Structures are given as C-alpha cells and as structure tokens.
Amino acid sequence: METRELTCIQCPLGCQLTVTVDGDSITVTGNTCQRGAVYGEKEVKAPTRTVTGTVPVDGGEIARVSVKTASDIPKDKMFEVMAEIHAARLAAPVEIGQIIIHDAAGSGADVIATKTVRKSRTA
Amino acid sequence: MEYHDIVIIGGGPAGLAAAVSAYDAGCRDVLVIERDERLGGILNQCIHNGFGLHTFKEELTGPEYAERYIRQAEERGIKYMLRTIVADVSPEREILYVNRDEGAVRVKAGAIVLAMGCRERPRGALGIHGYRPAGIYTAGTAQRLMNIEGYMVGREVVILGSGDIGLIMARRMTLEGAKVKVVAELMPYSGGLKRNIVQCLDDYGIPLRLSHTVTKIHGKRRVEGVTISEVGPDRRPLPGTEEFYSCDTLLLSCGLIPENELSKQAGITLSRVTGGPEVDDGLETSAEGVFACGNVLHVHDLVDFVSEEAARAGRNAAAWVAEGGSDRGGELPVTAENGVTYTVPQRIRTDAHDEKITVRFRVNGVYRDKYVAVRSGGAEIKRLKRRIMAPGEMEELTLTGEDLGKCAGGITVGLED
Structure with missing residues (x-):
C-alpha cells in the first residue's frame, strides 16, 4: 500500500488530497468535490503534462522558436522529450503549428512550433 | 499634426485586444x-501553456495566444508601429513618439488607451x-534571455x-538542466497561482x-551562494535561522509594478495601492478620453482577464470618439475595506446603470x-x-443596473463573516 499527498489544482480551493493505492484500488480523501477525486486518481495512475521549450533557428528574425507537445504526454517522459527538443535545430522560416519532431520520445505526441519565425531581413 | 481617432500605447495583449474591440465597435482609425x-x-x-482557458476555451502557450490577437488585428488592417517608443503624453491627448525612421513626431489622438x-x-x-556579482536576474529577464535569446543563465539556482x-x-x-534548490517567499503564503506551485x-x-x-548574497564577481533566513510575523529576519545555499544564480520574483511614467506626465491620478490609474466603470482615467x-x-494573474478588460477599454474609447466625449454626470466612489486591498474601477458613473x-x-x-x-x-x-480567497488570485463581482439603483452615495466592498 502506498499513499501520496497532492494538492488539487482543479479550482483555487487547492484541497490537500491523500491518495492511497492498494493494488488496483485507489482511494482519494481530503477532496471536497468529485473533480478532486478524479484528479487525484489520474495523478497517481497516469499523470500527464504538456512540455514546452525552445529550438534554435538559423537565419531567422529571432534566434529561437518556442515549441510544445501537441498534446499531453506521460509525466515520466518529460525529460526524454526535452532531450529531443534540445537536439533539434531549424532553418527559417518556421510557421506556427509546424511539426518539429514526430512522436517525440515515443510519447505519441508531436512537438510543434508555437510561434512564427520569418527569415531575417539582414541575413 | 497628424490625427488618429484612437492611439493605443503598447502592443501586448492589452493593446491588441483594445485595438480589435475598438475596430469592431466601429472605429476605423486605430x-x-x-x-x-x-x-x-510579454507573451x-x-x-x-495555460493561457486562453477563458478566452478561447482551450489551453494555449503565450506566443500562440498572442498570435491569435495579432491575426485579428492584421485581418482588420489595424495600423501599428514597431520599434517606436512613446516619450510623452499630454492631457490634451497629444502624443510624442520616437523611432529611427521618423525621429520625434507629435500626433493628436481623439482618445488614448494606455496599455504599457x-x-x-x-x-x-x-x-x-x-x-x-553577476548572476542576479529578475525572473522575467532570465525568462527573456532563455526563451528568446537562447542563453542558459545559470546551473544552480535559488x-x-x-x-x-x-x-x-x-x-x-x-x-533545461539546472538544479533549482529552493524558492524562498517572504510572506506566509505564495504570491503565485496554486496550479503553478x-x-x-x-x-x-x-x-x-x-x-x-534572502538576507545575504555571497560572491564578488559571480554569485557563490545566498543566505536564507526565516522571518517573523513582522517580516524581519529571525537571528539564528540563517542557512547557506550554494548557487551561481539568484532569480528575483518579487512583484510587478505598473509602468506609469507616461500616465504621470499626463497628470493622470494614480492609485497608491495598484500603482495604476484610478478609473471609472468605463476604464476612463482622470484625464478625459x-x-x-x-x-x-x-497587475493581473491571467491574460484572459486582461483581454476582457482591454476589450472594454477599446469599446469605450470608440464610443467616446463617436460621441465626441462623454457627459461625466455624477459618480459613486468605490472604496475597498475589511481585507479588500483595492477595487478596479475606483468609481462608477451614475449614468451607467443599464450596463x-x-x-x-x-x-x-x-x-x-x-462573504464579500x-x-x-x-x-x-x-x-x-467565497470558499477561499488569496492575494495571488484576483477576485471579481458583477454589479447590475438594478444593484446600482439601490446605491445611495459611495459604495464599499469588504469581507464579512
């Protein structure tokens, strides 16, 4: 049996949740509404996050383009996805929404640009 | 002197939302x-991510949120100038701007929206x-250096x-690979959103x-560490609680200050609490138009609320220009008390009761x-x-025309049991 202390982020109330995992059974206490129970269970079973970062752009009006995973990825894949983001390099122009990395770190999510970077006028 | 119906100072989320809504309210010269x-x-x-949940009902990053408003402005053909700084605003709504191409230029505005x-x-x-020593940055400066310029500002961070x-x-x-050792907060509660904690x-x-x-920064050329102390209820450090943290970087996230040098030059009345202009329910300052x-x-926590507020300012500026000013009539002052630090607006016009x-x-x-x-x-x-309220989360309430009809004189907003 394992217990974890979490802060619910479904609303500003920020209930302190205690989630107890006992085999297949998960119990959440400390929540004041159903959303807290759902949040607590997901955080323990399969927590996911959106990961964001930047990638250098050669010949662009700015030096880097911001990127994100197009959907949430499993939390334990965050640093693997970051490593792939760190290894990427692009040439201008980059369009917002453009896919930068397909299926980053096998997470099932693409990494996409969140900014448009035009070619530098001086380059 | 060149004239524009509405001049908006600042092309961030507030300025863009104000411009779009002024245009949609019928003003074509923005x-x-x-x-x-x-x-x-700053977006x-x-x-x-985490922007746009209220405005677009989806979760966007800052640049994506900005892009949506930039597109809206461009689709409408709204004029904008970049690399241009406003040096002066007069109460007569004359604006002095400076840029490389034109030098210093004065323009006259029908109405002005401050969005700096x-x-x-x-x-x-x-x-x-x-x-x-080197290695001390405000958090936003570090954010710019890392996210825009691409510099790693430090390895061991407090x-x-x-x-x-x-x-x-x-x-x-x-x-990005740094070790963040601790976040120290002077107050007994966080100034940030729970979600971010x-x-x-x-x-x-x-x-x-x-x-x-932080009671001491160590290092002469580069930060070598900081001393962190506990503070008492009076927020003064308690002797004997000092702890040393070795680090090469100290980031400061100690509050934001509205940037109102131009407002001061224009003689606009500022609130001592917010640091921003005092406004009426139409977001008009003490300077007409x-x-x-x-x-x-x-200072807002969420850009969504900035956009909503700015859209109101833009709409009202457009109406002000169309109607050639507004009859100010009577005003009810709004006063914060009992645990409420400020309200925006600080006054409500008596002729605004249908809104x-x-x-x-x-x-x-x-x-x-x-209870509020x-x-x-x-x-x-x-x-x-309210089940919970905290300084880090902005609150709001709505007053209807019917509510205002019941008001006799000044309005107070305060907390009660």
Whole structure:
C-alpha cells in the first residue's frame, strides 16, 4: 500500500488530497468535490503534462522558436522529450503549428512550433 | 499634426485586444504603438501553456495566444508601429513618439488607451545585503534571455519570491538542466497561482519555503551562494535561522509594478495601492478620453482577464470618439475595506446603470468561508460567499443596473463573516 499527498489544482480551493493505492484500488480523501477525486486518481495512475521549450533557428528574425507537445504526454517522459527538443535545430522560416519532431520520445505526441519565425531581413 | 481617432500605447495583449474591440465597435482609425520588434508583448517569452482557458476555451502557450490577437488585428488592417517608443503624453491627448525612421513626431489622438504593461521589482528595491556579482536576474529577464535569446543563465539556482514568473522559471530552468534548490517567499503564503506551485515546484521536488527571505548574497564577481533566513510575523529576519545555499544564480520574483511614467506626465491620478490609474466603470482615467487596461492599470494573474478588460477599454474609447466625449454626470466612489486591498474601477458613473459592471479586487491575506459584501448608504447591495480567497488570485463581482439603483452615495466592498 502506498499513499501520496497532492494538492488539487482543479479550482483555487487547492484541497490537500491523500491518495492511497492498494493494488488496483485507489482511494482519494481530503477532496471536497468529485473533480478532486478524479484528479487525484489520474495523478497517481497516469499523470500527464504538456512540455514546452525552445529550438534554435538559423537565419531567422529571432534566434529561437518556442515549441510544445501537441498534446499531453506521460509525466515520466518529460525529460526524454526535452532531450529531443534540445537536439533539434531549424532553418527559417518556421510557421506556427509546424511539426518539429514526430512522436517525440515515443510519447505519441508531436512537438510543434508555437510561434512564427520569418527569415531575417539582414541575413 | 497628424490625427488618429484612437492611439493605443503598447502592443501586448492589452493593446491588441483594445485595438480589435475598438475596430469592431466601429472605429476605423486605430493606431497601436509598440516599442519592441514584434507585437505580443510579454507573451512572446511566456512559452509555457495555460493561457486562453477563458478566452478561447482551450489551453494555449503565450506566443500562440498572442498570435491569435495579432491575426485579428492584421485581418482588420489595424495600423501599428514597431520599434517606436512613446516619450510623452499630454492631457490634451497629444502624443510624442520616437523611432529611427521618423525621429520625434507629435500626433493628436481623439482618445488614448494606455496599455504599457508592468515591470518587475528590481534588486535595488529589495535591499539585500551583499556585493553586486553577476548572476542576479529578475525572473522575467532570465525568462527573456532563455526563451528568446537562447542563453542558459545559470546551473544552480535559488529563487526569491513565489510570484508566477518565478515559479514558471523554476520549472523552465529544471527542464533545461539546472538544479533549482529552493524558492524562498517572504510572506506566509505564495504570491503565485496554486496550479503553478503544483506543476512547477511539486512536480520536480523543489521546496517552497514560506516566511523566508534572502538576507545575504555571497560572491564578488559571480554569485557563490545566498543566505536564507526565516522571518517573523513582522517580516524581519529571525537571528539564528540563517542557512547557506550554494548557487551561481539568484532569480528575483518579487512583484510587478505598473509602468506609469507616461500616465504621470499626463497628470493622470494614480492609485497608491495598484500603482495604476484610478478609473471609472468605463476604464476612463482622470484625464478625459484617456483609458487604461491590462497590467498598466493593475497587475493581473491571467491574460484572459486582461483581454476582457482591454476589450472594454477599446469599446469605450470608440464610443467616446463617436460621441465626441462623454457627459461625466455624477459618480459613486468605490472604496475597498475589511481585507479588500483595492477595487478596479475606483468609481462608477451614475449614468451607467443599464450596463453590467465588473468590479475586480484583491484581498490582503488567505481567507476561507467569508462573504464579500457590497454596501452603500448603510444598505447591503450584494453579499457573495467565497470558499477561499488569496492575494495571488484576483477576485471579481458583477454589479447590475438594478444593484446600482439601490446605491445611495459611495459604495464599499469588504469581507464579512
């Protein structure tokens, strides 16, 4: 049996949740509404996050383009996805929404640009 | 002198939303003046997600949120100038701007919308003991250096202040390979959103030490460490609680200050509490035809609320131009009391009774199960229950024409049991 202390982020109330995992059974206490129970269970079973970062752009009006995973990825894949983001390099122009990395770190999510970077006028 | 119906100072989220709504309200001569090289303001460096849940009902990053408004402005053909700084605003609504191509130019505006945003409280305003080594940044400066310029600002980091930008930078630096050792917060509660504490600190096991502050910065050329001390209820360091943290970087996330130098030059009355202009329910300042919105008015937690507020300012500016001014008539002052630190607006026009009026406010501590009471002339106009309120989360209430009809004289907003 394992217990974890979490802060619910479904609303500003920020209930302190205690989630107890006992085999297949998960119990959440400390929540004041159903959303807290759902949040607590997901955080323990399969927590996911959106990961964001930047990638250098050669010949662009700015030096880097911001990127994100197009959907949430499993939390334990965050640093693997970051490593792939760190290894990427692009040439201008980059369009917002453009896919930068397909299926980053096998997470099932693409990494996409969140900014448009035009070619530098001086380059 | 060149004339424009509406000149908007600042092309960040507030200025863009004001421009779009002024256009949609029928004003075709809107000029946005922006000092940076692109529109979007601070959103360009806020590469994390969590923006737009209210405005677009989806979760966007800062640059994506900005892009939506930039597109809306461009689709409407709204004029904007980049790399142009406004040097002066007069009460007669004359604006002096400066840029490389034109030099210094004066233009006349029918109405002005102030949307200059805010800036961070710097080290000099904090009075921390020690030399001035390299490695001390405000959180937003570090954010710009990392996310726009692409420099890694440090490897071992201590953050002072738990404002949202500091929390966001704790996560950013961790993901970029730095070790964030601790976030120290002077107050007994965090100044940031709960969501950010969980997703930026708890996720990475970064400790948040409440009622703690940095009492010494070590190092002469580069930061070598900081001393952190616990503070008492009077916020003064408690002797004997000093702890040394070795680090090469100190980030400061200790509050934001509305940037109102231009407002002061124009003789606009500023609030001592918000640091921004005092406005009426139409977001008009003490200077006729000059409106304010976004972080220059009061510091917001969520850009969604900036957009909503700025859209109101833009609409009202357009109406002001179309009607050739407004008859100010009577005004009811709105006063904050009993745990409420301020309200925006600070006054409500008596001729505005058919509108729904949004009153935003902040509280001075963490309160549970309290009522927000709106009173006027001894009568209770409204009473709203709140399960929790905290200084880091802006509150709002709505007053209807019917509510205002019940008001006799000034209005107070305060907390009650």
